[in-house]
Amino acid sequence: MADSRDREFIFVFTGPDGSGRKTIADSVGSTLGLTKVLSYATRKPRPGEVNGQDYHFITPELYEELDASGDFIESVTINSNQYGIRDNDIRRSFRNNGCIYLIVNAEGADMLKQIYGTQVVRLFIYADRGTVEERQRQEGISGDVIEERLSRYETDMAAHARCEHAFENYDLAHTVFEITNTLEQYLQRNLEERD
Numbered sequence: 136m137a138d139s140r141d142r143e144f145i146f147v148f149t150g151p152d153g154s155g156r157k158t159i160a161d162s163v164g165s166t167l168g169l170t171k172v173l174s175y176a177t178r179k180p181r182p183g184e185v186n187g188q189d190y191h192f193i194t195p196e197l198y199e200e201l202d203a204s205g206d207f208i209e210s211v212t213i214n215s216n217q218y219g220i221r222d223n224d225i226r227r228s229f230r231n232n233g234c235i236y237l238i239v240n241a242e243g244a245d246m247l248k249q250i251y252g253t254q255v256v257r258l259f260i261y262a263d264r265g266t267v268e269e270r271q272r273q274e275g276i277s278g279d280v281i282e283e284r285l286s287r288y289e290t291d292m293a294a295h296a297r298c299e300h301a302f303e304n305y306d307l308a309h310t311v312f313e314i315t316n317t318l319e320q321y322l323q324r325n326l327e328e329r330d
């Protein structure tokens with residue numbers, strides 16, 4: 136008989152910054168009724184970002200406190216800012232809804248895979264360097280932040296081969312359609328196991 140954990144998937148959206156991970160994850164997540172698990176971050180919100188929607192923005196002091204209590208299941212430092220996912224948030228979301236999604240860098244995706252094994256499905260979203268740069272400019276992200284993010288582009292792209300699925304993102308509607316279909320197959324398998 137299947138263990139209840141076999142029916143809980145963690146869909147992890149990863150890939151280079153600006154590739155479209157958030158846009159796609161939120162669209163697919165809302166179509167399929169998945170619960171989003173938000174990261175905690177110590178950086179300041181950028182224009183247009185909303186606390187509780189883009190991240191839980193917290194102070195470095197609170198982050199340290201939570202980290203010292205072992206709250207974060209994975210935690211990374213990027214450009215002097217800390218980012219992490221709380222174990223409790225994943226557990227609570229599992230209790231409310233069997234399947235969840237989150238958006239992290241390659242390091243986080245690999246860490247979650249190590250911890251949760253076959254429950255984790257890594258979805259790699261990508262576009263070429265010029266395209267992700269242009270998208271970030273269009274969003275109004277400052278030149279130095281874009282430059283810092285682009286310095287990780289090649290490393291981010293190298294995670295492609297480790298992910299369960301990879302999707303080029305140029306035509307947004309097409310990418311969302313492809314990913315929705317892919318995730319529906321996991322959810323269908325999930326329903327069949329329940330029958």
Ligand SMILES: Nc1ncnc2c1ncn2[C@@H]1O[C@H](COP(=O)(O)OP(=O)(O)OP(=O)(O)O)[C@@H](O)[C@H]1O
Nearest residue numbers: 151152153154155156157158270274304305306307
């Ligand atoms: N296929 C696409 N065509 C054109 N624009 C797109 C496409 N996909 C996403 N975008 C736009 O690109 C920008 C970056 O997308 P998004 O924020 O989803 O990327 P991300 O990978 O989560 O990176 P970031 O960390 O910068 O948020 C957004 O303005 C989004 O609307």
Ligand SMILES: Nc1nc2c(ncn2[C@@H]2O[C@H](COP(=O)(O)O)[C@@H](O)[C@H]2O)c(=O)[nH]1
Nearest residue numbers: 152174211213218219220238239240242243
């Ligand atoms: N491993 C993790 N990576 C995370 C987490 N939250 C966000 N991120 C990734 O960090 C970079 C930088 O983000 P930015 O919003 O400041 O530009 C980006 O790739 C995010 O996806 C996390 O909890 N763990």
